[in-house]
Amino acid sequence: MKQLGVLLACAVAGDAFSILLRGRLPGNVLGLTLLLLLLAYGPVRLGHIEDTADFLLHNMAFFFLPACLGVLEIFAEIKSEVFALLAVCVLTTFCTAAATAFTVHIALRLQRKKDRGGVRP
Incomplete structure (x- = not known):
């Protein structure tokens, strides 16, 4: 749950930044950029999100069903x-x-x- 929380927090923060920027950049891109910065500069380690990220990647097909x-x-x-x-x-x-x-x-x-x-x- 903690790992999913970190990923969701980055996603929500990215959406919030997108709203502040009046939609000039998509929230998902900003969220992933935030996650990259957190991973690169140390507050978040790969081990903090690895299991959940692997699960999401292995089950990515479910995200394409609505489309x-x-x-x-x-x-x-x-x-x-x-x-x-x-x-x-x-x-x-x-x-x-x-x-x-x-x-x-x-x-x-x-x-x-x-x-x-x-x-x-």
């Missing part, structure tokens, strides 16, 4: 646009994969420089 059911409800209305929607999904999947690969490449390059003493913390 899938919503699409099924309006499928008759969007049936004519299915191919365009699929094209967008495929294109954005490739863009996401490319951005992820690029980010990993840069992170590995920086890690190698740090290991050789080229970058100071």
Whole structure:
């Protein structure tokens, strides 16, 4: 329960920040950024949230059910646009994969420089 509380507190804080910023940034992004900062600077350790985070990741399919059911409800209305929607999904999947690969490449390059003493913390 404590682990879930930490994760929910970050989510609620992110939503609160989003409201303060008048919705300029999504609350879920702000909440995850807050969690990252808490993990990076020490108030929250990985062990404080690891079990609950693993459980949520392993059961992530449940979080997509409402969206899938919503699409099924309006499928008759969007049936004519299915191919365009699929094209967008495929294109954005490739863009996401490319951005992820690029980010990993840069992170590995920086890690190698740090290991050789080229970058100071």
